């Protein structure tokens with residue numbers, strides 16, 4: 358079966374850094390992959406750009422946009438940029454914006470969604486995950502919404518959270534339950550990170566060390582790790598009429 362995968366992050370580099378290997382592997386195995394970012398990361402994740410005195414918000418957005426498109430091309434995914442302003446504590450994810458996210462869900466009709474860890478401390482990342490797990494997901498499935506788009510409602514159950522940013526992973530309770538072997542596509546991931554070093558400090562070495570560590574856990578060379586969000590309640594701890602019959 359050819360899967361449709363939607364990998365969605367708050368900022369342009371989020372997916373390539375934390376799930377770029379998994380995304381590249383989906384592509385290599387013939388699946389249809391969409392990579393989306395809600396914002397350009399123009400103020401929150403463009404440190405090097407703001408060291409230049411002539412930088413403006415518009416210039417920063419345009420540079421980040423080019424980086425994202427370049428990275429998407431290397432990974433072989435279809436890029437989607439929603440173009441919201443970053444820093445959600447100043448520019449909140451309103452219902453109108455959540456509807457835009459829901460529209461992306463309807464257009465891409467994903468079987469599998471990859472996004473941020475929902476308990477990460479960083480607002481933009483956490484609120485993106487929250488939108489995917491709850492509001493935007495519900496809006497996408499609601500037949501009363503987005504009628505004007507002509508897009509059919511879509512619901513999905515498989516959400517996987519990728520690893521949170523480096524400095525606060527353990528204290529956010531990220532206890533991975535899935536490792537994905539990305540050894541065969543490791544070079545693709547590393548190449549897909551290069552466009553971002555124009556605007557961010559190069560921390561490819563950090564991601565390499567994490568992947569090697571994960572690889573050790575999984576018994577392969579390089580791996581990425583995820584937590585599965587369980588959208589279905591499975592009541593197996595106590596007998597139910599159904600499992601008493603079995």
Ligand SMILES: [Zn+2]
Pocket residue numbers: 367368371398402482
């Ligand atoms: Zn980010």
